[in-house]
Amino acid sequence: MLPGQGKFGVVISKIPVMQSGLKVIFNENLPDYELSFCRSHDELTLLQLRRAVLVVADISGEIAHPRAVCERYYSLMTQYRDIHWVFMVSDSLYPLAVELLIRPESSLISESEPVNRLIEVICAGSRAAEQISRTLFAGDEDSDFASYHSAAMLTLSERKVLRLLAKGWGINQIAALLKKSNKTISAQKKQRNASLIATQQR
Numbered sequence: 001m002l003p004g005q006g007k008f009g010v011v012i013s014k015i016p017v018m019q020s021g022l023k024v025i026f027n028e029n030l031p032d033y034e035l036s037f038c039r040s041h042d043e044l045t046l047l048q049l050r051r052a053v054l055v056v057a058d059i060s061g062e063i064a065h066p067r068a069v070c071e072r073y074y075s076l077m078t079q080y081r082d083i084h085w086v087f088m089v090s091d092s093l094y095p096l097a098v099e100l101l102i103r104p105e106s107s108l109i110s111e112s113e114p115v116n117r118l119i120e121v122i123c124a125g126s127r128a129a130e131q132i133s134r135t136l137f138a139g140d141e142d143s144d145f146a147s148y149h150s151a152a153m154l155t156l157s158e159r160k161v162l163r164l165l166a167k168g169w170g171i172n173q174i175a176a177l178l179k180k181s182n183k184t185i186s187a188q189k190k191q192r193n194a195s196l197i198a199t200q201q202r
Contacts, residue, residue, distance in 0.1 A: 008051040012038045013058035022056060029119050041072055049080050054122060059097070060090035060111035070100040077103050084125050086118070 011022045019037050026033050036048055041057070063069055070093075077085055085106040089097045097108050107121050 007033050007053045008036070008048075009033045009054035009056065010036050010038060010044065010048050010052050011056050011058075012041060012044070014039045015058065015061065018058050022058075025115055025118065029115075030122065041069070041076065044076070049076070049083070052080075052083050054084050054086065056086045056088065056118075056122070058088045058111070059093060060088055063093070066093055066096055067100075070096050074100045074103075077101075077105050081105050084122075086121055088113075088118075 009026070011019060011026075013019050013022070023035065023037070026035055033054070036052075038044055038048075057073065059066075059069060059073075073085070073087070077083075081104075083105060085101075085103075087097060087101055087106060087108050088111050089101075089108050090111050094108075101108060109118060109121055
């Protein structure tokens with residue numbers, strides 16, 4: 001079966017030119033996707049969410065309430081776990097996206113990524129889940145968000161542990177959820193604390 005054959009996807013962007021550009025990309029490279037377009041997550045319908053196997057959400061540019069937007073997407077991801085969520089993120093929103101949008105169902109790519117990278121992520125489907133583009137990592141070097149910078153340098157597993165610790169989970173609970181030993185979780189907790197201390201001393 002060809003990539004995208006018989007599949008339904010939703011493109012979300014408030015920018016008409018972005019919608020048009022993504023439509024062309026799909027038509028030329030993934031023509032078997034049936035697409036629907038929205039200006040924001042608020043326009044998503046239950047029918048779209050039930051049918052979709054892919055959502056490409058453009059959250060770049062100026063956003064009035066970025067945390068609220070990311071939290072809404074987080075809520076949708078927890079409800080619709082069969083969808084591969086691909087977020088096109090600007091460098092300025094990268095720290096917030098890492099905090100709220102990294103899940104087993106999602107991928108983060110930079111708005112400045114080449115077209116072929118977007119296609120690769122979409123074609124990879126679940127194999128691309130929880131990936132963050134290297135372009136975003138590079139952009140974070142100059143970020144003013146020092147504490148987020150230290151988090152971004154952690155491994156994916158360490159970021160998972162960090163998020164769960166921040167939510168008040170205990171080491172035993174995290175070890176059980178992630179199927180890791182208590183020793184591993186404790187080591188990652190120490191790494192997280194060391195990163196935070198290093199950030200505070202800058």
